[in-house]
Amino acid sequence: MEKPSADTSTRAAFVITSHADIPLLRRLVDRLLAGSPDVRVYISHDIAGEPGVEDLAGPRCTVIREVGGRGDFTQIERIVSLFRLVEADGGADYVTVLSGMDYPARPISDFLDALPSAGDGYLHNFPALDPQGSDWAMHEARQRYLYRWWILWPLSAASRRRWHWLHGVNYVQPFFRVNISYGTFRLAALRGRLPNGMTVHGGSAWFTISRRAVRHVLATVDSRPDILRWARTSLAVDEVFFQSILLSAGTFDFIDSNARYIDFESDGFGHPKVLTDEDLERIDASDAYFIRKVDRARSATLLDKLDERVTGREADDR
Structure with missing residues (x-):
């Protein structure tokens, strides 16, 4: 078992949206919970997804079933639902958004130890509609959000x-x-215009944010129906929704990183590559805390090597 972070009082919540591969999801949950007794896990599993996810529920793991989707507002709704569950349980100092195909690259205790120095968290961001500062081609960004x-x-x-x-x-x-x-x-x-006071900021859909940032997101969702109308009728809104709300506020201090290793280079369609043990050297060089994405079969050796580092022994048969 991973050694808990020494003398840490950081309460951390991991919120996960998932669809399939319950054994891989269980392995992820086990790794997260082993990192510290102050960790809680919250899972939103697609209603149309693989059955059996309820077996993962326990004192430190909450499971709900919700409608899934791709490229639309359903992903936002699921994350917001999980944020509300975290707050209903007393909140967490930091909340990290993962998918069922993510995995820790380093001990969770290392991640927890780094969080107090991360300000309001790890949030990759850039001005999406600024030709000088955007990571995206302008025609793509404009057609998604304008x-x-x-x-x-x-x-x-x-x-x-x-x-x-x-x-x-x-x-x-x-x-x-x-x-x-x-x-x-x-x-x-x-469109005629964007919601008042909001600038569109893009970034990774996977991030870690502080409790005050979570509360600001929930307050905005509850008080700004115009932002929700804009988001529901945009494309790939999970790559701008949280960044736009938080960066438009101008009161948060984020590290401009998603703290993850993701390889888009090998796929011409904008999808992340499934990582294997051949990627381990590049993962280590990135200093990332998490990797995306993994597959139980194709990433099996990689997952075993990552687990072996944490447990100090060869991984058990899965």
């Missing part, structure tokens, strides 16, 4: 490949946009 999107009908994988050419219309006129990248056919029209 247009109002409607979902028209679902698409199969074959249909998405067949109709991908439709994205070409987005480059020849400014009035409407089409998108088939998230399993549905979507159509958008140019």
Whole structure:
């Protein structure tokens, strides 16, 4: 078992959105809880996902089932629901957002020891609509957040490949946009304006934020229906929602990092690579606390090596 962080009083919550692979999820939960008695885990599992997640529930692990989705507001709703559960349990000094395909790269105790020096947490961020400062191409950022999107009908994988050419219309006129990248056919029209007082900040959908940042997010969700309307009709809003609310406030101090190792280089479609033991040297060089993403079969050797570092022995058969 991982040695708990020495003399730490940091209360940490890990909120996880998951869909499948309950054994991998159990392994992740075990690693998180072993890091400190002050750790709590909260899981939102997709209603349409793999069964059996309720078996993970316990005194320090809460499990709920919610509607999942990709590229829309459902991911935000799930994280907000988990934030509310954390607060209902008395809150945590820091809350970390993970998926069921993430895994610790280092002992959780190391992460907990670093948090008191992290200000309001680890939040990768940049001005999404600023041509000079954005990490994204402007045409991509503008069509995601300056247009109002409607979902028209679902698409199969074959249909998405067949109709991908439709994205070409987005480059020849400014009035409407089409998108088939998230399993549905979507159509958008140019918006009038953004919510008052809000600037759009992008960044990683995976982050760690302080309790006062969590409370600010919840207060904003409860008091700004205009921001919710904008978010519900945007694309890939999980990559801007929390950053936009928190950075627009101008009162928080974040480390501009998601504290994770993610490899997008090997995939031409914007999806993270499934990591293996061949990535271990690069993971170590990154000093990341977590990695994304892993698979129980393809990442098995990597996971065993990471666990062996923490336990000091070879990993048990899983």
